[in-house]
Amino acid sequence: MNLHALLENMTLREKLAQLTQLDGQFHVPGGGEELTGPLHDMHIREEDVAASGSVLGAIGAQRTRAIQEQHLKADRHHIPLLFMLDVIHGFRTIFPIPLALGCTWDPELVQEAMRVAAKEASAAGIHVNFSPMADLVRDARWGRVMESTGEDPYLNGLFAAAFVRGYQGDDLRDPDSLAACVKHLAAYGAAEAGRDYNAVELGQYALRAFYFPAYQAALDAGAAMVMSSFNALNGIPSTANAWLLRDVLRGEWKFNGPVISDWGAVQELVNHGVAEDGREAGLKALKAGVEIEMMTSDYLQYGEELVETGELDEALVDQAVLRLLELKEKMGLFDDPYRQASPEKEKAVLGCPAHRQLARKTAARSLVLLKNEGNLLPLSKESRVAVIGPYGTARHLLGGWSCTGRDEETVSLYEGLLEKAPASRFSVCAGAGFYPDDPLSLDEAVAAAREADVVLLALGEHPDMSGEATSRAFLDIPAGQTELARAVFALGKPTAVVLFNGRPLDLREISEKADAVVEAWFPGSEGGAAVADLLYGDVLPQGRLTMSFPYAVGQVPVYYNGFNTGRPIDREWSDQRYLSRYIDIPNAPLYPFGFGLNFSSVKYEGLRLSGRCAESNLEARVTLTNMGEYPAEEVAQLYIRDVSASVVRPVKELKAYRRVPLAPGESREVVFPVNTDMLAFVHEDGSRYAEPGRFRLMVGPHAAELLETEFTL
Numbered sequence: 262m263n264l265h266a267l268l269e270n271m272t273l274r275e276k277l278a279q280l281t282q283l284d285g286q287f288h289v290p291g292g293g294e295e296l297t298g299p300l301h302d303m304h305i306r307e308e309d310v311a312a313s314g315s316v317l318g319a320i321g322a323q324r325t326r327a328i329q330e331q332h333l334k335a336d337r338h339h340i341p342l343l344f345m346l347d348v349i350h351g352f353r354t355i356f357p358i359p360l361a362l363g364c365t366w367d368p369e370l371v372q373e374a375m376r377v378a379a380k381e382a383s384a385a386g387i388h389v390n391f392s393p394m395a396d397l398v399r400d401a402r403w404g405r406v407m408e409s410t411g412e413d414p415y416l417n418g419l420f421a422a423a424f425v426r427g428y429q430g431d432d433l434r435d436p437d438s439l440a441a442c443v444k445h446l447a448a449y450g451a452a453e454a455g456r457d458y459n460a461v462e463l464g465q466y467a468l469r470a471f472y473f474p475a476y477q478a479a480l481d482a483g484a485a486m487v488m489s490s491f492n493a494l495n496g497i498p499s500t501a502n503a504w505l506l507r508d509v510l511r512g513e514w515k516f517n518g519p520v521i522s523d524w525g526a527v528q529e530l531v532n533h534g535v536a537e538d539g540r541e542a543g544l545k546a547l548k549a550g551v552e553i554e555m556m557t558s559d560y561l562q563y564g565e566e567l568v569e570t571g572e573l574d575e576a577l578v579d580q581a582v583l584r585l586l587e588l589k590e591k592m593g594l595f596d597d598p599y600r601q602a603s604p605e606k607e608k609a610v611l612g613c614p615a616h617r618q619l620a621r622k623t624a625a626r627s628l629v630l631l632k633n634e635g636n637l638l639p640l641s642k643e644s645r646v647a648v649i650g651p652y653g654t655a656r657h658l659l660g661g662w663s664c665t666g667r668d669e670e671t672v673s674l675y676e677g678l679l680e681k682a683p684a685s686r687f688s689v690c691a692g693a694g695f696y697p698d699d700p701l702s703l704d705e706a707v708a709a710a711r712e713a714d715v716v717l718l719a720l721g722e723h724p725d726m727s728g729e730a731t732s733r734a735f736l737d738i739p740a741g742q743t744e745l746a747r748a749v750f751a752l753g754k755p756t757a758v759v760l761f762n763g764r765p766l767d768l769r770e771i772s773e774k775a776d777a778v779v780e781a782w783f784p785g786s787e788g789g790a791a792v793a794d795l796l797y798g799d800v801l802p803q804g805r806l807t808m809s810f811p812y813a814v815g816q817v818p819v820y821y822n823g824f825n826t827g828r829p830i831d832r833e834w835s836d837q838r839y840l841s842r843y844i845d846i847p848n849a850p851l852y853p854f855g856f857g858l859n860f861s862s863v864k865y866e867g868l869r870l871s872g873r874c875a876e877s878n879l880e881a882r883v884t885l886t887n888m889g890e891y892p893a894e895e896v897a898q899l900y901i902r903d904v905s906a907s908v909v910r911p912v913k914e915l916k917a918y919r920r921v922p923l924a925p926g927e928s929r930e931v932v933f934p935v936n937t938d939m940l941a942f943v944h945e946d947g948s949r950y951a952e953p954g955r956f957r958l959m960v961g962p963h964a965a966e967l968l969e970t971e972f973t974l
């Protein structure tokens with residue numbers, strides 16, 4: 262296909278229509294819909310719909326094929342549409358939410374899972390996936406932390422690349438592949454006060470050293486598209502930020518694919534206060550480098566006039582259209598505009614047993630055991646268990662961004678438990694309790710708990726309490742459930758709490774009073790089965806937190822890789838008050854980054870280095886011993902601190918980790934090669950190199966329990 266020739270034959274209006282993304286509802290097969298309502302309000306003509314370039318939110322092989330078929334007839338250039346959607350953690354088979362996927366510490370497994378997501382979504386006619394979200398998150402008040410893999414730049418980068426490889430496979434032409442659109446450039450996760458869409462203020466050093474790397478990793482893995490973020494970054498909304506989208510993204514990172522705005526974000530430049538009206542908003546966004554306008558129509562409405570007056574260079578429009586056409590060609594759409602999507606293929610792959618099996622395995626890997634006093638877990642199959650709380654029987658375990666999944670196809674906790682022991686072992690008292698006025702029968706629950714040997718309290722946030730536009734000021738579990746938990750704890754029965762939620766919560770009370778706590782997140786289609794696998798010991802606890810759990814909401818943002826300050830809390834000082842600390846709570850989070858228990862305890866000892874100099878193929882060795890009666894799947898973590906540098910460096914940064922299986926009583930030596938690349942960091946001017954000097958090397962089970970040694974570069 263000669264794309265340049267195609268472009269030459271397009272009118273300016275047609276080009277602007279290519280750059281406009283409309284909702285699937287505007288492409289009604291059969292055509293002839295009246296141009297009233299939203300289309301009319303957006304000043305979009307019928308011929309604009311015919312010339313438009315992409316569709317958001319049309320799902321299903323039958324529907325997307327019908328829209329494409331009609332479109333190819335209506336568009337005089339026969340340019341196929343790109344169908345885009347958010348397939349964030351699965352399409353019909355829903356995997357755990359991304360924050361839980363992060364807790365697997367297993368990018369290969371996540372890549373496999375996202376391949377499944379791509380197969381299912383592409384069978385249903387989707388071409389581009391608005392994922393991965395590579396935003397670094399440090400603030401649990403922000404509801405979208407569920408869409409991130411956590412607070413660590415290194416791990417986020419590994420996962421962002423794994424998502425991209427899973428979606429895109431080896432070749433975008435493969436009809437099982439989706440094009441990945443990495444988002445939200447940039448630093449959307451740093452919204453001030455954790456309030457969604459709020460402004461972000463970040464210095465160059467923090468942006469480049471901590472926030473940029475995961476987006477870059479996604480691009481290095483070949484992500485085909487980029488989405489700009491809603492927020493203002495240092496006073497300029499990303500949608501109008503030429504420094505970000507041209508100098509950095511195109512200039513420094515050499516990205517050549519299309520950039521799409523977030524939903525309605527071009528028009529929102531007016532609300533931000535950097536554009537007088539839609540005309541100026543469209544001009545600013547196009548000039549800054551936003552090529553596709555999602556869900557508003559400023560490009561279409563004002564583009565011709567802006568070119569006529571000389572304010573906008575048509576060459577800019579041409580370049581944007583070309584990038585979009587190139588993507589269509591790379592995906593093979595000019596040869597097969599349907600990319601083999603079909604109802605038959607949907608039937609064969611959507612939710613098929615192999616996919617569900619992988620969902621169960623992935624979910625089990627993502628569960629984090631936070632507490633297990635007296636080895637309450639794993640449960641004995643002989644115990645009589647009272648299953649209490651809204652998540653005992655609830656099927657809404659899919660979490661946000663899963664509207665193509667189906668609650669009715671989801672395994673509830675109770676159904677999972679029934680695979681492990683006969684129904685006679687269980688008494689169930691579920692009730693709602695998500696919101697303060699939901700009915701919950703405390704008396705029934707207490708009566709059921711009294712009769713049992715063990716209580717399983719299944720609690721959490723409602724799925725609608727995390728995701729987009731769900732910022733929270735309080736991070737506790739809903740009040741009705743706290744009351745329920747207190748009534749059960751008061752009985753003194755052995756009690757395990759299983760939590761279903763989309764963000765780190767304030768778990769102080771739960772964690773103090775429960776004997777065992779399992780963080781199950783929103784575990785997806787096979788969630789209940791996976792949780793039961795862990796509760797009964799058929800799988801080992803393997804998850805490790807990738808986001809710190811605060812001690813109290815007043816600590817937020819709280820993260821492991823912060824700075825030491827001039828007055829760190831562990832400094833000897835005559836008056837401890839004048840240290841960087843709170844007077845009413847500890848500095849440390851309740852559960853730190855990297856935390857997660859095994860059924861057995863694992864001892865770390867004998868950390869040693871092969872030398873003292875980083876240049877000499879340094880190796881760190883440490884011995885791990887399983888001290889208990891159960892096998893363990895330990896995740897040994899290596900952190901480094903640059904003790905003195907030209908800028909302040911974090912107190913520790915994860916640089917490597919190893920999964921170490923240990924039989925009961927077994928000892929193993931774990932070897933970590935240490936290379937100078939691990940010591941390098943991105944400087945304010947974008948250059949990346951290591952600075953000579955002293956480094957501290959730490960190894961241990963999580964960020965707050967580490968053996969230490971030192972070396973120099």
Ligand code: BGC
Pocket residue numbers: 347391444523524729
């Ligand atoms: C979200 C994006 C998403 C887009 C399209 C927006 O509201 O911020 O993450 O991709 O909608 O659904």
